[in-house]
Amino acid sequence: MNLEDTIYKRQSIRSYDATPLDNETLDEIRDFIDNAKELNPNIKWSYEILSTENISTMMRWKAPHYIAIFSDEKENFYQNIGFIFQQVDLFLQSKGIGSCWIGMGSPKNYKNPDDSQKFIIIISVGKPKGNLYREIDQFRRKSLDDISDKRDERLTPALLHNLHLQHPIPNHGISPTMMTAAMTYTELRAECLEAGFMENGIR
Numbered sequence: 001m002n003l004e005d006t007i008y009k010r011q012s013i014r015s016y017d018a019t020p021l022d023n024e025t026l027d028e029i030r031d032f033i034d035n036a037k038e039l040n041p042n043i044k045w046s047y048e049i050l051s052t053e054n055i056s057t058m059m060r061w062k063a064p065h066y067i068a069i070f071s072d073e074k075e076n077f078y079q080n081i082g083f084i085f086q087q088v089d090l091f092l093q094s095k096g097i098g099s100c101w102i103g104m105g106s107p108k109n110y111k112n113p114d115d116s117q118k119f120i121i122i123i124s125v126g127k128p129k130g131n132l133y134r135e136i137d138q139f140r141r142k143s144l145d146d147i148s149d150k151r152d153e154r155l156t157p158a159l160l161h162n163l164h165l166q167h168p169i170p171n172h173g174i175s176p177t178m179m180t181a182a183m184t185y186t187e188l189r190a191e192c193l194e195a196g197f198m199e200n201g202i203r
């Protein structure tokens with residue numbers, strides 16, 4: 001599955017097979033991280049894939065691996081890390097590997113070689129015990145209206161996707177707030193078709 005298709009299926013995984021991933025897979029993950037796109041290439045960051053013994057979390061569950069992430073504290077450094085590692089999250093899930101960002105955790109008995117960098121977050125990684133993917137009807141999402149009052153054309157595909165989930169064609173009546181936030185549903189569809197956004201998740 002490619003990264004874009006994965007957006008519509010991925011979910012955080014909190015139940016893992018304890019068996020570690022093989023070295024070849026871990027190297028593939030490192031290779032992807034090393035080549036992921038950065039939001040701001042001027043911010044130095046680093047990571048290490050640690051095992052369970054080197055992690056302390058508040059979670060009741062454990063994963064065989066955790067990516068511990070560090071960064072220089074420059075403007076937008078959190079956004080930079082989010083931008084890079086959300087690609088990694090999609091990559092992992094596209095390969096059948098589960099992951100979950102964990103704010104409530106940190107490395108234990110591990111010191112980053114560059115101690116000027118701040119510890120940011122860990123991400124658990126491993127083969128999932130249950131289903132890796134979420135079916136489309138299992139998504140529970142707030143509407144974009146609830147989380148943003150900004151009109152941003154980059155959100156159009158997500159808005160359209162949301163509209164479709166709420167009002168599948170052919171009965172796609174949309175609420176007055178949605179109408180003011182966007183355009184008409186038909187206009188949105190036309191815009192997205194033209195931009196080539198219609199192949200994934202949006203019918």
Ligand SMILES: Cc1cc2nc3c(=O)[nH]c(=O)nc-3n(C[C@H](O)[C@H](O)[C@H](O)COP(=O)(O)O)c2cc1C
Pocket residue numbers: 010011012013014100101102103104105121
């Ligand atoms: C910055 C960040 C920190 C998070 N911290 C935790 C955490 O400590 N524990 C946890 O179970 N999930 C954590 N999550 C995962 C979110 O709970 C999860 O992404 C959210 O519920 C949406 O679910 P989904 O990823 O399955 O779509 C975190 C997510 C982010 C982006």
